[in-house]
Amino acid sequence: MRIVLPALTAAVLCSLATGMSQASPLSVDEKVRNALQLDQRPANGQKLYSTYCVQCHGPQALGSAAKVIPSLAGQRRAYLVKQLADFSEEERSNREMHTVVSQAELSSEQAWADLSGYLNSLPRASFPQTGDGRGLELGEAIFQEQCAYCHEEDGRGDDDGFIPSVRDQHYSYLVRQMRSIASWHRLNVDADLVRFLDSLDTEEATAVADYLSRMRGPVRDRDRMNSDGTVNN
Ligand code: HEC
Ligand code: HEC
Incomplete structure (x- = not known):
């Protein structure tokens, strides 16, 4: 049987051999935990929402049944943070949301904290x-x-x-x-x-x-x- 060395293992061996080490990137769950520790700034969340989200999720964040876009108003904060992190890290697949969260301004833990604080505070108005x-x-x-x-x-x-x-x-x-x-x-x-x-x-x-x-x-x-x-x- 022929053994193929996976690319990752080769890279690790290579960095060991050259004495280089890289700080391991944070896991998605660590990022979620960090985001939940941060102060939420709902005013910034509202600003980000109206710039990046309103065209799909709607002015009151009630989504669209016809376009199969979820309502976000009043959704739980911890869950919202986790979903933004999951989309961002491609742990949850959806092309539209990947495109959104790959914008620089939306890929930080602070942006997830601010957006989820804002969305959690919104009433379900209809x-x-x-x-x-x-x-x-x-x-x-x-x-x-x-x-x-x-x-x-x-x-x-x-x-x-x-x-x-x-x-x-x-x-x-x-x-x-x-x-x-x-x-x-x-x-x-x-x-x-x-x-x-x-x-x-x-x-x-x-x-x-x-x-x-x-x-x-x-x-x-x-x-x-x-x-x-x-x-x-
Ligand atoms: C181009 C349209 C579009 C834009 C813009 C958009 N979304 Fe979405 N969003 C969607 C769709 C479609 C889904 C459903 C994804 C699926 O079916 O898995 C979704 C799902 C979500 C979910 C998951 C909700 C749940 O109940 O699991 C969250 C959270 C979310 N969006 C937040 C945002 C935020 C915050 C922004 C702005 C930063 C944003 N979205 C911008 C289309 C969009
Ligand atoms: C073991 C606990 C558990 C059980 C049992 C469970 N769920 Fe869930 N459910 C979850 C969690 C956790 C999530 C969020 C997953 C994630 O982080 O993406 C979820 C997500 C969902 C979602 C997606 C919500 C959204 O906004 O996108 C739906 C719908 C759902 N569950 C329905 C059900 C139904 C219906 C049942 C019973 C048949 C069920 N769940 C049983 C824990 C559970």
Whole structure:
């Protein structure tokens, strides 16, 4: 059998041989942790949003059901930071978002902190698209049985574990994400999540998405949220 030396190994051997060493780049999870430690500057987040994001995600960050663009208003901060980092590091594939986050001004941890602070503070000002309403009982049963222990029974998510809010989101986007996560278009995720979503057939996936798209309520940072998901402000 012929053994091929991988390029990476060759590079490592080469740097050892010449005594050169390079500081190892931060992993995506380290970058996310750093971004979450930074002060958020929502005013700068708003400025960045109106320059780079508004044309797709809309003036109030409510997305577009027809174009399958997610609502970002009120989404959890920890999750938003992680998604921006994942797009930036190509851990989550989407051509449009790669193009956006590859701009110099958007590739820093501070930019992710500022954008997510701003987006988390926005109200969900209108209702998202829902499905046809025929599978709601099935959707509820699946969600409460298989998904609620991570996403919480009212879909509000959790900053610990980077779990997104799945309520107030467009039906079309939820259906598409459930399908694409199941086919590994996000690499930086737990294999269990991929398996859960892959186990649903089309009828089940559309039923859960319809059920979720009808869930309403504010989603804010944990420190401003009561245990029942309501906020004092
Ligand atoms: C050219 C259109 C376009 C622009 C501009 C754009 N986005 Fe997006 N964004 C998308 C699409 C499409 C998706 C859905 C990607 C997918 O299906 O995986 C998305 C997804 C996201 C997500 C993931 C949301 C979730 O629930 O997982 C975040 C966060 C996001 N965008 C933030 C931003 C921010 C912040 C900006 C500006 C810096 C921005 N986007 C600019 C099109 C765009
Ligand atoms: C083990 C915990 C866990 C379970 C169980 C789970 N999820 Fe998730 N889910 C997550 C996490 C974490 C993410 C974010 C992944 C990432 O970082 O990209 C996520 C992402 C999602 C998204 C994408 C949201 C967006 O805005 O793009 C949808 C939709 C979703 N889950 C639906 C479900 C459904 C439906 C079920 C049950 C069949 C389920 N999840 C079960 C943890 C879980």
